[in-house]
Amino acid sequence: MTKKEQFDPTEKEYLDESFDEMDLSESNFVRCTFVHCKFVDARLGEANMTGCRFEECDFTRAKLNSSVISDCSFAGCTFTGADLFMSDFKDCSMLGSTFIDTRLDGISISGGNWSWVNMRFQDLHGLDLQAINFTEADFYSADLTKVDLRNADLTRANMNKAKLIDADLRGAAMPGINLIDANIKGTRMDITQTVYFAKCHGAIVE
Helix, strand or coil: CCEEECCCCCCCEEECCEEECCCCCCCECCEEEHHHHHCCCCCCCCCCEEEEEEEECCCCCCCCCCEECCCEEECCCCCCCCCCCCCECCCCCCCEEEEECCCCCCCCCCCCECEEEEECCCCCCCCECCCCCCCCCCCCCCCCCCCCCCCCCCCCCCCCEEEEECECCCCECCCCCCCCECCCCCCCCCHHHHHHHHHCCCCCCC
């Protein structure tokens, strides 16, 4: 079993350091900076992170279940195979981060910037993603069934092959988005979006 580490950093900087396989569960991260650091197979369950910055860090297979993450930045980070079950992200920036085979059920996202994130093939079924910035996010073949995307920014997001069954897109910004190959059965849209969708399919709206 991984040894539990005493790790409660405050206002510290870490560069090219490895925290692989460490048990950092229930740790408190406060206004710290991590650049090119590795958290592969690390245990971060129930951790609290506030005002931290992570740049190109590797969280492959890390367990962040039930963690509370507020006002943090994750730029170009990798969460392949990570466990984010019941984690809570508040006003975070996830710019360009990658989520492949990541466990996201039960995740809570409030505000923040999730532009350019890679969510290809991810299961986002039933999540509340209202008012999140997903500019140019990649949702290729993602399951967005019953997802609440009201007032989200989906500008130029990749929705090819995405499953939007019974999703709610009302009020979402959608310039440059292509829904032709998406499954939108039962999707709720406002009038502006409906007209846009019709034009995407070649209709002439007068």
